[in-house]
Amino acid sequence: MSEHLSPERISLLLDEPGSVEGGEAHLAACQACASEYERMSRMRMALSALPDLDAPADGWRRLERALGGEEGEAGRAAASGSRGRPPGDARVHRTAPRARVLAFPGGVRPLWAAAVVGLFAAGLVVGRSLGPGGTGAGTGADDGPLAAAEEPVATTQALADAGGAEGYLRTVAELEALRDETLGPGAEGDPARMAERLMELDALVEASREALRQAPADPVLNNFLFDVVDRRDRMAGELDRTLRFTAAEY
Amino acid sequence: MNEARLLERACAGDRGAMGELYAAHAGRVFSVVRRLVGDDHAAEDVAHDAWLRAFDRLGTFRGDAAFGTWMHRLAVNTALNALRRSGRRPEVEQGAPAPAQRSPGDGAMLTQRVLERAIDRLPEGYRRVLVLHDVEGWTHEEIAQRLGVTVGTSKSQLHKARARMRDLLEPAGRRTEVVELETTEGAERHV
Numbered sequence: 001m002s003e004h005l006s007p008e009r010i011s012l013l014l015d016e017p018g019s020v021e022g023g024e025a026h027l028a029a030c031q032a033c034a035s036e037y038e039r040m041s042r043m044r045m046a047l048s049a050l051p052d053l054d055a056p057a058d059g060w061r062r063l064e065r066a067l068g069g070e071e072g073e074a075g076r077a078a079a080s081g082s083r084g085r086p087p088g089d090a091r092v093h094r095t096a097p098r099a100r101v102l103a104f105p106g107g108v109r110p111l112w113a114a115a116v117v118g119l120f121a122a123g124l125v126v127g128r129s130l131g132p133g134g135t136g137a138g139t140g141a142d143d144g145p146l147a148a149a150e151e152p153v154a155t156t157q158a159l160a161d162a163g164g165a166e167g168y169l170r171t172v173a174e175l176e177a178l179r180d181e182t183l184g185p186g187a188e189g190d191p192a193r194m195a196e197r198l199m200e201l202d203a204l205v206e207a208s209r210e211a212l213r214q215a216p217a218d219p220v221l222n223n224f225l226f227d228v229v230d231r232r233d234r235m236a237g238e239l240d241r242t243l244r245f246t247a248a249e250y
Numbered sequence: 251m252n253e254a255r256l257l258e259r260a261c262a263g264d265r266g267a268m269g270e271l272y273a274a275h276a277g278r279v280f281s282v283v284r285r286l287v288g289d290d291h292a293a294e295d296v297a298h299d300a301w302l303r304a305f306d307r308l309g310t311f312r313g314d315a316a317f318g319t320w321m322h323r324l325a326v327n328t329a330l331n332a333l334r335r336s337g338r339r340p341e342v343e344q345g346a347p348a349p350a351q352r353s354p355g356d357g358a359m360l361t362q363r364v365l366e367r368a369i370d371r372l373p374e375g376y377r378r379v380l381v382l383h384d385v386e387g388w389t390h391e392e393i394a395q396r397l398g399v400t401v402g403t404s405k406s407q408l409h410k411a412r413a414r415m416r417d418l419l420e421p422a423g424r425r426t427e428v429v430e431l432e433t434t435e436g437a438e439r440h441v
Contacts, residue, residue, distance in 0.1 A: 007409075007416050007417070008412075011413060015405075015408075039416065043419065044384055044412070046365060047384040048384060050281075050366075052277040052278050052280075052281040053277065053280055054277060054280070055276035055277050055279070055297070056294050059272070059294070059298065059301075060272050063272065063301050063302065064269075
């Protein structure tokens with residue numbers, strides 16, 4: 001029977017190394033606990049890097065009504081600012097438009113795998129370099145970086161045009177959707193599809209590594225890399241098992 | 251226009267200056283309030299109240315800290331007071347029953363949406379400490395002072411909150427037996 005550290009102890013070790021007697025020694029000897037320690041560490045890092053939510057779209061108007069008086073120019077700007085969204089959308093504003101991802105032409109998958117490298121490295125760094133408080137104009141945002149991904153050369157400029165933190169968040173959301181698609185239904189038991197998705201995950205891994213070289217401390221990029229490496233390794237394992245199973249059948 | 255000038259104008263009742271202050275800090279304020287109260291509609295009301303209080307008290311803002319820092323503190327206080335008034339049991343020590351649903355699956359990406367959902371599902375007592383410490387960067391001493399608990403309780407709540415978060419993010423099927431190793435710092439740390 002294996003013995004493990006409780007999650008509370010692991011959390012304590014994260015904040016205060018040496019505070020759990022025998023804790024570090026156990027982590028060195030137990031892969032499961034070391035892995036849990038790593039995951040909790042990632043979670044802590046991701047929590048500290050959570051971006052701001054969008055304030056309610058009508059927040060300022062409501063406030064003005066409560067304050068009374070005329071609405072000023074800046075007040076109107078606040079009411080119609082890019083950060084304002086319907087309250088119900090506050091929790092999901094980074095969600096990618098799934099339909100657009102699924103509508104991505106199947107025939108350009110190899111192109112996409114190459115394009116996404118440029119997209120990821122350029123788009124995230126462009127957005128990140130402008131900082132979380134960046135205020136891009138948002139023009140051309142409806143076309144989005146995914147549409148531009150078919151043409152890697154144009155991607156950097158398209159993202160720069162889309163601009164700022166909004167572009168950054170949108171790019172992250174799009175890439176998360178793409179990444180999720182690589183593990184979506186339809187590939188199970190089909191070695192060709194699995195190999196294709198493995199290539200896409202490889203492209204995402206390389207892209208995120210390239211982006212990290214330019215922004216090593218970016219927590220979103222770090223999380224993304226951890227995740228896609230994990231997914232790629234699992235996909236490779238699944239493909240390997242599928243191929244072995246297929247070979248054994250014959 | 252710099253912030254000092256904006257504040258001066260806002261203090262004088264300039265609605266445009268108030269709007270600019272709001273536009274600059276509304277996202278930050280709403281974020282901390284929303285995460286603390288765990289509900290969209292309640293968060294809108296609490297953030298609204300916080301801003302009304304801020305504009306009402308703008309004359310008392312002495313400029314010792316940045317306006318954003320002052321506003322943030324005011325928003326946290328408004329949210330915590332609202333939680334206290336709401337009468338919901340904070341579930342400080344024992345935690346809440348495990349949620350009926352778990353999401354997402356093994357190996358899920360720690361996206362903002364995933365994390366926010368998990369935070370929402372924490373018991374209130376856990377959520378307050380986790381948000382203030384891990385998201386907002388408060389120290390245990392600051393949390394303890396604000397919540398009127400001991401530092402040890404704040405730490406204990408945080409570790410339990412993280413454990414619950416991990417369980418929400420990724421169900422723990424790996425543990426066949428948990429061994430409670432002795433700590434070097436006594437019982438207070440591990441309530």
